[in-house]
Amino acid sequence: MEKKKIAVLVILSILFVAVVGVLYFSEKRTVYTTRNVISVTTLPLPVLNGNVSVEQAIENRRSIRQFSNDSITLDNLSQVLWSAQGITDSEKGLRAAPSAGQVYPLEIYVFVGINGVSGFQEGVYHYVPVNNSLEKVMNGDLRGELSGIANNQPWVKQAPVDILITGNYHKMINKYTDKELSTRFVNLEAGHAGENIYLQSEALGLVTVSLGSMNEEQLIQSFKLPENENPIYIFPVGHPT
Ligand SMILES: Cc1cc2nc3c(=O)[nH]c(=O)nc-3n(C[C@H](O)[C@H](O)[C@H](O)COP(=O)(O)O)c2cc1C
Known part of the structure; x- marks a missing residue:
């Protein structure tokens, strides 16, 4: 018994x-196969000249983790997104950052806080380079949740916007077959886009910091990233204090 x-x-x-x-x-x-697009906003066109030289931007670039409460403008946001992944040769579909084999495996998201971008609603947006537009994919100010996922780095919820770069390793593997090589290529490309975000921010009088520390799986689930997209980098962007 x-x-x-x-x-x-x-x-x-x-x-x-x-x-x-x-x-x-x-x-x-x-696994999420598609993005849930709530609405679409066409962005202002990028401005192709500025007052800060490339040399000055390189020299003055610093990782800054303190932001004022000021909003950024939609013009500024558009300019920074363009510098990361915008189309710079529409005939050939080439972008601001180089890409191994012209595969373009990166996707860019923006977490906009309440009053983060003047005249623009808070939410999570996906950047569409070919249309120079933003697709709203989630409602609400989700910077706090993103900050938690980025190991509670407080600057993520203090900056008016956070830019997230994701990479689709499968796209690259389809072209180069070797997994290690393809992963390296995607990560290198994110570095190119990231440096452009730093330099463009500097040229606009904004500040940023590149963040690699985050819980990838949690981020994928919380923000319903489509299949095969992996988070790589987060850039809080805003005005200096
Ligand atoms: C791949 C990578 C990951 C990084 N991750 C973080 C991070 O998670 N949090 C952070 O505060 N800074 C992070 N940084 C920023 C570095 O701390 C910073 O670049 C370094 O202190 C040098 O300062 P500088 O960028 O002002 O020259 C990262 C930088 C790189 C290149």
């Missing part, structure tokens, strides 16, 4: 662990 009870208990425990395991992993592996 005693043995029978133990056997039942063991079976029940195994069943419990199996059910919890299935629930845990199915939760973790939710």
Whole structure:
């Protein structure tokens, strides 16, 4: 009788662990195939001259982690996004940052805080280089959630906007087959786009900092990143104090 009870208990425990395991992993592996586009905004065109030389921007660029409460303008946001991934040769579809094999595996998202961009609603937006537009993919000011995912780095919720760069390693693997090489190529490209964000911010009198520290899986799930997109870099952007 005693043995029978133990056997039942063991079976029940195994069943419990199996059910919890299935629930845990199915939760973790939710795969989103498309972005849920709520609305689309066409961005102002980029301005192709400025008052700060490339040399001055390189010399003065610093990682700054303190931001004033001032909003940035939609012109400024558009300019920074263009510097990261904007189309610079529309005939050939080439972009501001170089891309191995012209694969363009990067995607850019913007987390806009309440009053983060003057005259523009808070939310999470996806940048569409070819249309120079922003697709709203989530409602609400989600900088706090992003800050938590970025290991509680406080500047993520203090900056009026946060730019997120993701990379689709599969796109690159389709071209180069080798997984390690393709991963390296995508990450290198994110570095190019990131440096452009730094330099363009500097030229506009804005400040930023590149953040590589984050919980990738949590970010994918919380912000429903489409299949095969991996977060790489976060850039809080705003005015200096
Ligand atoms: C790949 C990479 C990841 C980084 N991640 C973080 C980060 O998670 N948090 C942070 O505060 N700074 C981060 N930084 C910024 C560095 O701390 C910063 O570049 C460094 O202190 C040098 O300062 P400078 O950028 O002003 O020249 C990162 C920089 C790079 C290149």
